[in-house]
Amino acid sequence: MCETCSSGEYYNGVSSECKLCPKNTFTTSGAADINGCEACAEGGHSQPGTSYCDHCLSGKFYNQLSNNCELCPKNTFTISGARDINGCEACAEGGHSQPGARFCDQCLTAKYYDEISNECKLCPKNTFSITGANDISGCKPCANPGEYADVGSGYCKVCQQYMEFSETDQKCLCLDTFTRVGVEFKEDYGVHSCSRCEDVLKGSVTTSENSTDVRACACPKGTFDNMKGSCIDVYEEVDNLTLSTTLGTLKIEPGYWRTGGTSIDVRECPVAEACVGGNGTDYCREGHDGPYCNLCADGFAKDPFLLCQSCNTTATSVVLSILFDLVLVGLLFGVGVLLKRNKAVYKRLKNGVKIISMGFQITASLPAVAPALPLPETSKEVVTTIQFFNADIFQLVSAGCISAGFNYFDRLLMVTLPIFLFCSALVLAGRKSKSNGSRFFDAAMAVLYLTLPTITTTVFGVFSCDTLDDERSMLRADYR
Template identity: 25%
Template sequence: MAMLFSTTAAPSPSTIRALLPTPPTLQSKGPLWTLTTPSMETNTHCQAGEGASNGSLECANCVAGKYGPAAGLGCFDCGRGKSISTEGATSETQCSLCPIGKSSPATGLPSSCESCPSGGYAPGEGYAMCAICPQNTVSDVTSTSCITQPGYYVDPDGEIVQAPDGVSKDVGDMQLKGLSLAPGFWRTNSNSTEILPCLNEDHCVGGSDPSSYCAEGYTGPLCAVCSSGYAAIGASENLSCNQCSGSSTATVAGGVLLIVFLLSAALLYRFKEKCLGRGRLQSFDSAFSVASKKFEKVQPVIKIVFSYFQVVNGLGFLFGIKFPPIYSRVTSFIGGIVSLDFISFLPLGCMAPADFYSSLLAYTALPLVLSACLIGYYFSLSKKTDEKSVSTRNKIFETFLAITFVLLPSVSIKVFSTFACHDFDDGSRYLIVDYSIDCNTSTHSLYWLYSGLMVLLYPIGIPFMYWYLLWKRRDLLSCNHRMKEMEMSEDRALESALKEREANEEKHKTLKALSFLYDSYEPKYWWFEVFETLRKLVLTGFLVFVAPGTAAQVLFSLVMCINAMRVYSVKKPFIDDFNDKFSEVAQWQLFYTLLAALAMKVNLDNENLQARRYFDILLTLLQFVPALVLTIMNLLEAREATSQRTVGHSDNDFGGEGNEEEGLELGEVESSLTNASARRSFTNVVSIREGRSLSKQAVELGGEAVSKHEKRKG
């Protein structure tokens, strides 16, 4: 038990004796010696150890608690802090000091000393009074010291200090070295006063021994490292250390087989003519062509969804926030898919040592190798000018751009993570994304330099490449759209610009290779994909350098999100109204997610367990708002299109032969628009996008009657 003393020391036996009444003294008065006290004189003829009551001549043994030092002196009390249990004592030395934990507050007690009550203590012998325990300490009956009550501990200076969050609240008698941590918390060593929450509370079991803070299979700082014989799946709060066994090996093998299958499918497509034969090849090409056209129509929506989850997937790491478990698992799973991060789902550590350095090399080097192969194949066809070769070259470059779009945010976060280390109170520094890596090593310094080069190549190089490729062809892409808006109506200007851009694609065959970057946007916003790329980079990797781990970092991201939202709402860059609205919904969804992150950062969610669960479920459901909006808007547009067709048929029934011809022509145009969102754009623009033109009669009836901007007003 930790011995504590009150701020005012308990009185010592010598002090107590000094407070006693003046002891009796012997004085000479003729032939007799008498004992004199300040209150009275006693003159008896009793023997030592005896005394007589006042006015009595009969002597009796001194009772327990008293002693008679000599004949004729009578009986005297043992002092405070002493006691004697026998009768007829003849010497003060027979008065024994009260043992520790007990006291004698009065003189002449006839029995043994009294035990100190609860809340008091006597640390030594001979205490007349029990000392009172200091504030925030407690004691039991007959205590020789006080112990800290639960929630407090004794620091190295002997001061009683309130225990920080993370220390067990039901354990008392704690000193700094023996602090008992609650489950879900960790500290560097037994002398540390910095109690840190674990990334995943299930990984930390707590206790008072630093060597046993972590659950089985986990070790290292914050219990965020897998022990020997275990392999990591996931990262950060979603880290799971699985014991290496036959099932783990089977999981890895299954993942490898999946990758092999995908590569085989790619090779099959590349050499489809040799593998399938001409008959099957025509059928394959026909199906692939239909799928490609459908994909082109939904490509803007897919890009918006991808961009959203690419951002939210890294927020927990960037902000240092433990998001609720359901939300965290859902976004981590979807984020891994949209970022093609299948490696994190496989226990590769069971087959070979795997850490952040190996994944950094894989994430940065493999895209370079793949891109080099694609670009090499692209230039190998540069001398061929036939239509098939040009089309193949364009598809190769589109594939290259799509790969950069998908991988850039995740690779950027991976690269920027090299610079983010966690400083602990013992002077150690560990990489936040992988706590098995010590930042104070020469090896990390080398990877720090390597990551600096990758920053130039990925987060800086790819957006610059986008801008250069588009800026170099800006005249072919913008088609004087803004000038045309000054000369004609906004809708006619857009229609004319789209026609001119399509003509440029036919004239300059290689222009189509950049369609992934501009095809969804109005001609005057040919640069918008560069803005979107920079927006994602600012909200992902760049945040590592903005007040990391603070509420200011979350506030900065909120400001950036609001500014981007304003750009989307004002510019409305997409050709299709539906995509404009859908992208704005995604921005609002991101704003609310960041707002929830800010609430968690400043502990505004400090509610009971039920409230936390509601918060988790609400935040998870919020991630599917765009999908719900997409479904509702498509249903409403399909209903609107059905109503318009019904009205058209009614007009044909009453309009005669001429009207029947007009209604049929418009019906053919509408039947070609299989995608519901495309029907929101004015009819002639959509027809241009499909490679068809409207007859003069159709334009007069419906080409401009329902324009993009008139719909907004309505």
């Protein structure tokens, strides 16, 4: 009777007995000889006398001593598993891996793999790596004297002609008897010569010698970068003592104003004290805003000298101011009636009062007519006190403190319409009164006489406009 070898065995004709298939081979049904023991596929392994092969996963190899699949060492890999440690392939130059990897990572040029942080880091100064390195030892030092490398370099550099690398300063410096031209810069440490700032920004110089970047090119004092590739002379109204000034950083002198950081139109302020100069958003003194710093911010209103002061107006002060002007008109009217009984005295006093009141009106109008006229502090107090002679309620009480959005057209109506209606009422009353008609006409004339400067100034103010360089058109009177 014929016998068959069991799975994992083959028949040995010499000894006439069944023997175990060698390691890393197998047979499922027994073999007639050793050639019937099939080798395990790539990455597979087996113990002697097995009917199948085991297979380690990616990143592992079979350790015969421990009879286990173990992780491939760091900086090696296997895609399909390995039957022994020799099947764990080493990473290529610059590659790295953690234990048990199925592929290698690669650091880029000028970097090395840091095992502690598990990341690629830049090669240190004066070392380089062309392909990336497995560790810091792969960052090679520059081999020749005078060569150097920046942090994270893929090659070493050489200083340009007439320069040498200073180990102390860690940069290229001019040789003895050579100096760097003050209007040149150098963007890197290659072997090319210095570039001229003039070619980048016309009229510019470097802020210091040994400059290494185009950003070192700056406009000298007294000029500014016009953002069109040139340094041009600063305007008379601009600070000329600052280096590296651009159009946006121009420092405006006190008493001047411009629409914004892109404007080259610098204008003199009608009220010099309102414009404090500077740049950006700080052209105006506190409480001032808008064109020429001549508008008042919320909570502020103009005083007689067109400076914005904090609002402190109350309803009582408004009523008292109006009553004061009405009482003044009434007193003048009453005095006129009494003096008419003595025509000689009346005539002399009438002319004297006209001269005095006209003088006070002209004086009170100075801030509006000539805002740039300098006055002593004592004179300013006098001008402020006699504002009621102009019979302009808006010089005594600012409408901006009472109603938001009050503009010049509102003021025009408030100044002219009440006077027109009041005088019209006096004229109509005079025409109806046969005995006292002349008195009503005289009262109307007195009111018109007192309000004439205010009315004419206000009416003519609507015809003067101002166009700014940002294409805004403003009524000049609105600045007041």
